[in-house]
Amino acid sequence: MAKGRDKLSAVMVRQAPAGKYGDGGGLWLCKGSKDAGSWVLRVAVHGRLRHMGLGSISDVGLKEARDAAEKWRATVRAGNDPIKVRERAKREAARNLHMLKDVADDFFEGYKARLKGDGTAGRWFSPLTLHVLPRLGKVPVANLDQVDIRDTLRPLRDTKPETMRKALNRLNLVVRHAAALGLDVDTRIIDKARALIGSGNSKAGKIPAMAWQDVPAFYASLNDGSVTHLALRLLILTGVRSAPLRFIREDQITREKIDGHEIDIWTVPAEAMKGRKGQTEAFRVPLSAEAMNVIEQAKRLARGGYLFPNVTGKGVASDMTLSMFMRRAKLEARPHGFRSSLRDWLAEATDAPHEVAETILQHVAGSKVTRAYRRTDFIEQRRALMERWADHATGNSGKIVRLVEAHG
Known part of the structure; x- marks a missing residue:
């Protein structure tokens, strides 16, 4: 055993609480909770510190992590960057990835580290494994077309629209992964499939929404501290409808x-x-640190207890004020559409359970019997997700990586 190495044990790996634990030689165990964590190797390459993920503890045991660490340390000793070496190997392997199932598995292997518990229980990936891959898994991605996708998913349109939307969102990520691998795919194929699938039996007109990827740039433009800019920022950060947002009062904000x-x-x-027929209970909205920052700024403009007063007269800011601002900015999206932006982000960038995601948007989730027995509003889970959403909206979604690098 090398000096200062092999400090951990298999029992420690299983039972240690959340935190970072060094095994020596730059190998670290990073645990987000008692049951979930990952291996990270820290090495100096040409005078620059590099952090290399070696997999989750559910997939990679202690001995395997040590063997991998030694392999990559040897690469460093040979004067090479292990991360670049591994990426080159992946690109070589990608040349053999042709079938949709192979590409999907390769994508998920790299993506699941972003998900809670590395996407355990298969919830995030299940829309593909249950509804797409059984029929299209053996189709070469270069031959995949929008008609294939339409025929596969349109049966879900009227019976399981949320499942269909998740399947399309995840398949879009897989297609873009295939493009990044250099495979010949149409990156607009999902948009074409959506057009062919149609809107189903929904009677309501679809409110134009901003793509969640575009939200950070728009959020950054709301920077003059006015009632309109602050109201739109809080609307984005909370995912509520515009009416309760415009009527928000200082005395409705508490700390629990x-x-x-x-x-x-x-x-x-x-x-x-x-939209809550027979609603008899108030609804709790967890506020991120950024949302509280917006509220503190709005307090300076408050009148009559309302955080967003009408600047031209009595009462509160009107819904038309917010909509007209976006129209004058020549944006197709409307304020209410940010709820769709948030919902798409939850489906596409997180593994939030359906009930939690629907509760964030104040939707009724589950059967009447299920709701009768449920005694939670998922406030803790929603708080964590809304903090992540705020990180995305403010352009700080990469700060988790910087947190890992900051530990020694």
Whole structure:
């Protein structure tokens, strides 16, 4: 055993709480919780510190992690960058990836580190494994077309529209991964498939929404501290409808202690909850640090207890004020569409359970019987997701990586 190495044990790997634990020689165990974590190798390459992921603890055991660490340390000793060497090997292997299932598996292997518990239980990937890959898995990605996708997913349009949307979102990521691998694919194939599938039996007109990838740039443009800019920022950060947002009062913001954590909460009165027939309870909205920052700025403009007063007269800012701002900016999207932006982000960039995602948007999820027995509003899970959404909206979604690098 090399000096200062092999400090961990298999028992420690299994039982250690959240934190970072060094095994020696630059190998670190990074645990987000008692049951989930990953291996990271820190090495100096040409005078620059590099952090190399070696896999999750659910897939890679202690001995395997040590063997991999030694392999890549040898690469460094030979004067090579292990991350670049591994990427070259992946590109070589990608030349043999042709079938949709192979590309999908390769994509998920790299993507699951972004998901809670590395996407355990297969929830995030299941829309593909259950509804796409059984029929299209053996189709070469270069031969995949929008008609194939339409015929595969349109049966879900009227019976399981949310599942269909998730399947399309995840398949879009797989197609873009194939393009990144250098495979000949049409990156607009999902948009074409959506057009062929159609809108189903929905009677309501679809409100134009901004793609979640475009939200950070728009959010950054809302920077003059006016009532309109602050209201739109809080609308984006909370995912609420515009009516309760415009009528938000200072006395609706409180701090509560939940499961040992102090959480800032906006309690929306029951009468403000549109779409909840027979709504008799208020709705709690967890507020991210960025949302609280916006609220603190809005307090300086408050009048009569309302955070977003009408600047031209009595009452609060009108819905037309927010819509006209976006129209004058020559944007197709409308304020209410940010709820769709958030919902698409939850489906495409997280593994949020359906019930939690729907609760974030104040939708009723589950059967009447299920709801009768449910005694939670998922406030803790929603708080964590809304903090991540705020990180995305403010362009700081990469800060988790910097946090790993900051530990020694």
